[in-house]
Amino acid sequence: MKVAHSQSGGSFLVWTLAVQLVLCGSGVYTSDSTKNCKLPAESDSERKVLSRLEPLAHKNFSVVTKTEKESYTYVFQLCGDAAGVPGAGVVQLDSKQESKPIVIGSYNSTQAIGGSDWVMLIYRNGDTYDAHCSKEKRKAIVMISCDRNMDAGPLEVVLEDRDREQDCFYLFEMDSSAVCPLIQSKLSTGSIILIIAICLLAVYLIGGFLYQRLIVGAKGMEQFPNYAFWVEFGNLTADGCDFVCRSRNRDEAPAYRGVVAEPLEEEPEERDDHLLPM
Numbered sequence: 146m147k148v149a150h151s152q153s154g155g156s157f158l159v160w161t162l163a164v165q166l167v168l169c170g171s172g173v174y175t176s177d178s179t180k181n182c183k184l185p186a187e188s189d190s191e192r193k194v195l196s197r198l199e200p201l202a203h204k205n206f207s208v209v210t211k212t213e214k215e216s217y218t219y220v221f222q223l224c225g226d227a228a229g230v231p232g233a234g235v236v237q238l239d240s241k242q243e244s245k246p247i248v249i250g251s252y253n254s255t256q257a258i259g260g261s262d263w264v265m266l267i268y269r270n271g272d273t274y275d276a277h278c279s280k281e282k283r284k285a286i287v288m289i290s291c292d293r294n295m296d297a298g299p300l301e302v303v304l305e306d307r308d309r310e311q312d313c314f315y316l317f318e319m320d321s322s323a324v325c326p327l328i329q330s331k332l333s334t335g336s337i338i339l340i341i342a343i344c345l346l347a348v349y350l351i352g353g354f355l356y357q358r359l360i361v362g363a364k365g366m367e368q369f370p371n372y373a374f375w376v377e378f379g380n381l382t383a384d385g386c387d388f389v390c391r392s393r394n395r396d397e398a399p400a401y402r403g404v405v406a407e408p409l410e411e412e413p414e415e416r417d418d419h420l421l422p423m
Contacts, residue, residue, distance in 0.1 A: 178199065178202050178203075178224065179192075179195040179196060179198060179199055179202055179223065179224045180224070181224040181225065181252065182195055182223075182224040182252045182253075182255040182257075183252065183253045183254060183255060184255055184256070184257075185254060185256070191256070191257045191258075193259075194257040194258065194259035194264055195224070195255075195257045197259065197264060197323060197324055198223055198257075198264060198266070198289065198321075198323055198324070199323070200296065200297075200321075200323040201223045201289075201297055201321060201323055202223050202224060202225065203225060204222065204223070204297065205220055205221070205222050205227060205228065206220070206221045206222070206297065206299070206300040206319065207219065207220045207221070207300060208299065208300040208301055208302055208317075209240075210302050215239075215241070216239070216240040216241050217237050217238065217239060217240065218237070218238040218240060219235065219236070219237055219238075219249070219300070219302060219315075219317070220235070220236050220238070220246075221234065221235045221285075221287060221300055221317060222234060222252075223252075223266070224252050224255070225252070228246060230246050230248060232248075232251050232252065232253050233246070233248040233249075233250075233251060233252075233271075234249075234250045234251055234252035234255070234268040234285065235248075235249040235250045235268055235271075235285040235287070235315070235317070236248055236249060237249055247271075247272050247283070248271045248272045248283070249268070249271045249272075249283045249284070249285040249315050250267070250268020250269060250270070250271045250283065250284055250285030250315075251268055251269065251270045251271060252268055253270065254268065254269040254270040255267065255268060255269075256269070259324070261326050262290065262291035262324060262325055262326055263288065263289065263290045263291060263324055264288075264289045264324045265286060265287070265288055265289075266286070266287040266288075266289065267284065267285070267286050267287075268284065268285040268286075268287070269282065269284050270282050271283030271284060271285065274307065274313065277307040277308075277313065278307055278309060278310065278311060278312075278313035279310050279311060281311060281313065283313070283314075283315065284312075284313065284314045284315070285314065285315045285317065286314050286315065286316050286317065287317045287318070287319070288303075288316065288317065288318040288319075289318070289319055289320070289321055289323075289324050290318065290319075290320050290321075290324065291320070291321070291322070291324050291325040291326070292320035292321065292322060292325070293322050293325050294322070295320060295321065295322060296321065296322055296323070297319065297320075297321045297323070298319050298320035298321060299319065300317055300318075300319045301317065301318050301319065302315070302316075302317055303316040303317060303318050304316040349370065350370065352370075353369070353370020353371065354368055354369070354370060356370070357369070357370060
């Protein structure tokens, strides 16, 4: 009996050390990922939901519940061995009794349901109940909700529903930014291009102004970058606008004008009266 008790105490010590590592913030890192979760019926939609939880992989999350008679520690890991228990997604550790962990749910039987800002992870095929729920296997439901302010919030125990004949379950919840929808930009492509163009223009003007003033030593309007070019460009633009937009022909043909008859100068009348004999 002493030997049996010693073996039991040694096993409990191993699990207790594992939990202490969790409580100290030391996650149990393995080579597993969400692909290790086994779905009863393989589904692309469920795999897509699981892929959203990838940032939570390789981490243990724990919570301690205490009452006057009971004190339990629950450990959850996404598609990995919770508290080092092979195949267990959620386990329960009894802090007052030297007993092995109770597997509440196994990631070898996983179901994933997702919404726009939440994911419900269901682990089935846990250890059987001793006297409740018709001695069926335990089931864990982990509700993960969106919270952009934290990578992974604390795990909380919401409910242990075992006062029924069938379909009993443990309900947990936690918050994480991993399940939050992506924030789509409200700017159109044209707006983005316009912003980029304005930024480039500002860099050109400010940089050119500083270069002309500090390096070249220009004064007045000559501090404007490429001043001569822009002056000529403005003149050419004005000429082009005048040529295209104005209806008046700049090279008008001279209008026909009639020949104006100049008045003939009247010659003074020669008087030959002096030639007549007196």
